[in-house]
Amino acid sequence: MQFENPVDYQQLSLDHVEPVLPVRDVNQTIAYWREVLGFREQWTSSGEPSDIGAVSWGAVHVQFYSSKDFVEHAVRHYVWIKVRQLSDLYAMHQKNKAEIVTPLQPTGWGFSEYIVQDINGHHLIFTAPGTEIKDIPKQKVPVKIVERIPTFEEVCKLTESVNWKAPDPSSYNQNLESTVYAVVSENSETGEAIGCAFLLGDSKSIFYVKDVIVHPQWQHQQVGTKMMRAIEQWLDTNAPVGATAGLFSGEQLAPFYKQFKFVQACGMYRVIEHK
Ligand SMILES: CC(C)(COP(=O)(O)OP(=O)(O)OC[C@H]1O[C@@H](n2cnc3c(N)ncnc32)[C@H](O)[C@@H]1OP(=O)(O)O)[C@@H](O)C(=O)NCCC(=O)NCCS
Known part of the structure; x- marks a missing residue:
């Protein structure tokens, strides 16, 4: 009989994934992802300007590379990011004037999400299980x-x-x-x-x-x-x-x-x- 084991350290597993997005300018992209989107950490390659770099926030890491091809023929990439306290993040992105191309709304499959377009045209889908972000009027009685x-x-x-x-x-x-x-x-x-x-x-x-x-x-x-x-x-x-x-x-x-x-x-x- 086979048991479903939630964490089996003996088994081969894939632990981590990072999208690598083509961008026009790595340093400008990192500045945007930090200042407007709120990402906390960064690294860049040496050299001016940097040709690769990354940002991270919690368990979410995204890498960037500067690409001539992308400058000439921009192709949109999509990154799906699952978050907690989605409404708070949404409020922060609104305050920071992020370009919200789809407002926060239920998806129809139990999640809610909104989409931000970054300065390269990539779409970042911020999402959370529906119950976390339901617009529930809070009761204040004792x-x-x-x-x-x-x-x-x-x-x-x-x-x-x-x-x-x-x-x-x-x-x-x-x-x-x-x-x-x-x-x-x-x-x-x-x-x-x-x-x-x-x-x-x-x-x-x-x-x-x-x-x-x-x-x-x-x-x-x-x-x-x-x-x-x-x-x-x-x-x-x-x-x-x-x-x-x-x-x-x-x-x-x-x-x-x-x-x-x-x-x-x-x-x-x-x-x-x-x-
Ligand atoms: C978990 C639960 C019981 C907490 O009850 P609550 O009355 O909302 O909690 P409190 O107001 O006392 O929370 C105090 C702090 O704990 C943390 N916290 C509470 N619920 C949280 C959640 N779902 N996720 C992350 N942190 C949470 C927050 O830091 C919170 O402070 P904040 O309100 O300023 O953000 C409630 O969210 C719940 O019923 N959740 C669904 C059922 C569940 O998951 N139960 C736990 C099973 S083990």
């Missing part, structure tokens, strides 16, 4: 954190709000048997659950943080932080010294969980399946 287990209906609503698969009643009930602590964020005016977080475990040596969710209308208002503070406090008070608490999350949430003393580590897991 929220209270209540120590209780969210109901099945509440969990279903919250998982749906972040496009997760809703649990079935039996998996919800199984979770409850292992739950040692849970919190619900309630809209103080209506009592509606707008967030939840579970702590599962054996109360002795192993704990697992599960289903930390804040409804998108209330995200980025410290609700998740307050729920995780409650879990942190519970662990500090009740978990025995030497016990381990773990969780799975996307890498982008590492800074969020670091606030509560969770650090990244190499892990392995298996999902049990019965034939």
Whole structure:
């Protein structure tokens, strides 16, 4: 039987790719990509003007070379760049007067994107999963954190709000048997659950943080932080010294969980399946 292994260090793999774009002038292009598009790092070949160079920002690296052919017969290239906080980048590019040839809009396949034309005519497609950039009106009503287990209906609503698969009643009930602590964020005016977080475990040596969710209308208002503070406090008070608490999350949430003393580590897991 073949297992799908997310990271198998024994296997041949391709690790990194960098587009190499023909440009009219490497130094001018780098200045544009830094000052208007916001790229942070650069390098250039020696010589004046440089004939090759590159910019980078986070995991995105793009190289340039000056090309006479390109000056005579410019051919547009396309670079697709996946980002987080797409709306913030869009606002920055608007402020910097980047030439936005297609405004920010949903793609129809679950992503949203906008297209910038750089000074060479190349098109840079900045994109993110649709839910990250949905124009969601934020709710500002006060929220209270209540120590209780969210109901099945509440969990279903919250998982749906972040496009997760809703649990079935039996998996919800199984979770409850292992739950040692849970919190619900309630809209103080209506009592509606707008967030939840579970702590599962054996109360002795192993704990697992599960289903930390804040409804998108209330995200980025410290609700998740307050729920995780409650879990942190519970662990500090009740978990025995030497016990381990773990969780799975996307890498982008590492800074969020670091606030509560969770650090990244190499892990392995298996999902049990019965034939
Ligand atoms: C992750 C989640 C629970 C955070 O809740 P929240 O109430 O929005 O978080 P907070 O307002 O307390 O965030 C504090 C900081 O953490 C970081 N952070 C929060 N959510 C983030 C995200 N999705 N990506 C990157 N950083 C994030 C930010 O630095 C944020 O500060 P900012 O709002 O000034 O940018 C919420 O975004 C969510 O429900 N996401 C979908 C479900 C999910 O992925 N849950 C985690 C599973 S392990």
